[in-house]
Amino acid sequence: MNEIVENIAAIRQRIDKACRSAGRDPKEVKLLLATKTVAPDRILAAIRAGYPLIAENKVQELKEKYEALQEEPHDNHFIGHLQSNKIKEILRCDVRCVQSLDRLSLAQKLQQRLEFEDKHIDAFIQVNTSGEESKFGAKPEDALTLTREVAKLDRIHIKGLMTIGLFSAETEKVRRCFKLLKNIQQEIIAENIPGVEMKELSMGMSGDLETAIEEGSTIVRVGTAIFGQRQYPDSYYWHEGR
């Protein structure tokens, strides 16, 4: 467990250093723990170290860990592909923000259920900035329209955008994804859509958080660098047809 605390400290240092070299205040960037495949006791250790912002990719895992995590107050986001028939379950598990809202049909069903339960939820619009067919997310050219439509749903509060950068060792190609998300954010801000906040940019992971911070990230989502390598390839979590 000490190792987790040490890893978090090292990541926080990486974040702070990246902020300083980009001329940004380290307070502008939050660390979100991507906890897929991680057991509850290890997640609890991270929360106790002072990092209560956590997120799962799969509803099944969210449900399995829900009880055990009640021991410590924390803030639950959802970052995986969400099927509309799982909406009830994420609400039952107190997810406060869906970072992976990528289509209107999902938002409409979410709104219906929120009305029924008299609840509200935060959301980020997920954008597929890498152009990879297999990845989830709205197309960049559709993000503004989707934001406009979701803004009409009064139970869903849009707070920003999320993307998964291209998985590549070529930094400049990865950077293009993050720049694109920033541009879309600026475009949406300029539209002044009632009820829409665009403060948050959720981008950057273990391998590319420095680049994301240089391009304006406000939330980096880190798993591997804190909890170690996962047993499953990321394609299991990110791609269609599984």
Ligand SMILES: *Cc1c(COP(=O)(O)O)cnc(C)c1O
């Ligand atoms: C797993 C995951 C992360 C974290 O990735 P690491 O490379 O393990 O840091 C971030 N975002 C999403 C959507 C993920 O599924």
